[in-house]
Amino acid sequence: MYLTPEEEAIFNGERGATYQKAIEILAALGDIYGADRLIPIKSAQIAGVSYKTIGEAGLEWISDLKGKVAVPSILNPAGMDRECWKEMGVSQDFADKQQKIIRAYEALGVRTECTCTPYSIFDNLAGLGDHVAWSESSAISYANSVIGARTNREGGPSALSAALIGKTPNYGFHLDENRKPDILIRVDAALHNSDYGALGYIVGEMVGDKVPFFKLKSAPSKDELKSLGAAMAASGAVALYHVSGITPEAGKYDPPEEKIMIEQGQIKEVYSSGEPDLIAFGCPHSSVEELVGLARLLDGKKVKKDVWICTSRAIKKKHPELVKQIERSGAKVFCDTCMVVSPASERFNCMMVNSGKAHKYVPNLCGVKSIMATTEECVKAAVRD
Numbered sequence: 001m002y003l004t005p006e007e008e009a010i011f012n013g014e015r016g017a018t019y020q021k022a023i024e025i026l027a028a029l030g031d032i033y034g035a036d037r038l039i040p041i042k043s044a045q046i047a048g049v050s051y052k053t054i055g056e057a058g059l060e061w062i063s064d065l066k067g068k069v070a071v072p073s074i075l076n077p078a079g080m081d082r083e084c085w086k087e088m089g090v091s092q093d094f095a096d097k098q099q100k101i102i103r104a105y106e107a108l109g110v111r112t113e114c115t116c117t118p119y120s121i122f123d124n125l126a127g128l129g130d131h132v133a134w135s136e137s138s139a140i141s142y143a144n145s146v147i148g149a150r151t152n153r154e155g156g157p158s159a160l161s162a163a164l165i166g167k168t169p170n171y172g173f174h175l176d177e178n179r180k181p182d183i184l185i186r187v188d189a190a191l192h193n194s195d196y197g198a199l200g201y202i203v204g205e206m207v208g209d210k211v212p213f214f215k216l217k218s219a220p221s222k223d224e225l226k227s228l229g230a231a232m233a234a235s236g237a238v239a240l241y242h243v244s245g246i247t248p249e250a251g252k253y254d255p256p257e258e259k260i261m262i263e264q265g266q267i268k269e270v271y272s273s274g275e276p277d278l279i280a281f282g283c284p285h286s287s288v289e290e291l292v293g294l295a296r297l298l299d300g301k302k303v304k305k306d307v308w309i310c311t312s313r314a315i316k317k318k319h320p321e322l323v324k325q326i327e328r329s330g331a332k333v334f335c336d337t338c339m340v341v342s343p344a345s346e347r348f349n350c351m352m353v354n355s356g357k358a359h360k361y362v363p364n365l366c367g368v369k370s371i372m373a374t375t376e377e378c379v380k381a382a383v384r385d
């Protein structure tokens, strides 16, 4: 991959070891994937924050870095709510290590709103056609598909390297030719809310890393697209999809010839019932509209089990009355973290979720049985004795 004289100088160590390591990582990726050069990015979203996932080695690596990010950069969820970690049941030792990780990122100039939905709190991170380096799989899918920005599936280290250099190698989803759809998904079902997560759960398993082109019976909301993309990224490796008439780049393409048909019965099969001891919402992090919907469903009720609703701290801070209204039911609104990346969920036996992504990850990453149900059924289970 071609490096400019300025990039060569960084590669040769002229700006110090941190920037040298960062550009080495980018150059190695560029060489592996056949990039011609580095291109400027508008923002970075950096995964690899929870002490549960990166451990001691990750903490040490981040703490040793010296420098500042070159573009707006934001962290993914951590392993705990930074304020209410005791309420979550997180240990002091874990909390201390988690705070160290976050402070180390902060020292590099990374914003520490730990969220997988940064697009819901900042509108200057990514726009149509912008190149970015994001690394949480649902955020990647949303950036590529709903915003129409361009990112590869970055890992935590490559996103951080891109943030430090302000550039990323030009390959994959940064190029027009890799953004065209491969497979048509015709959905013959009336979908609502969590059904999009169930749809994504099914389609991800079927298509792997292809680029699906959806023909749906009705227009999904932004939150429904968020759930669809998150689930496909988890059960498969989908980083970009198009929805006919809805997503910004869908109009550029004809529907592909290869076709899959999805029917209502298949969506229903993803759901089941049972007796969970934790009901968790907010994968990806809940939007204001989703919190309003949950407040309405919980209004006048008392939950009988642990109920977590995960969102970003910015949203929780901005809507204190809404949070109070929800928490009157006994449900807890947690920020900076989620049911998957926090070790606190591991003490439960069975988690009920309304998210296709959480449904895929909870058994593998938390060792907890998972039940997927609609949002309404999750609330019913929460208030049942």
Ligand code: F3S
Residues within 6 Å of the ligand: 076, 077, 116, 136, 138, 230, 282, 283, 284, 285, 310, 337, 338, 339, 340, 341, 357, 358, 361
């Ligand atoms: Fe976000 Fe955690 Fe789900 S990072 S997408 S809430 S697994």
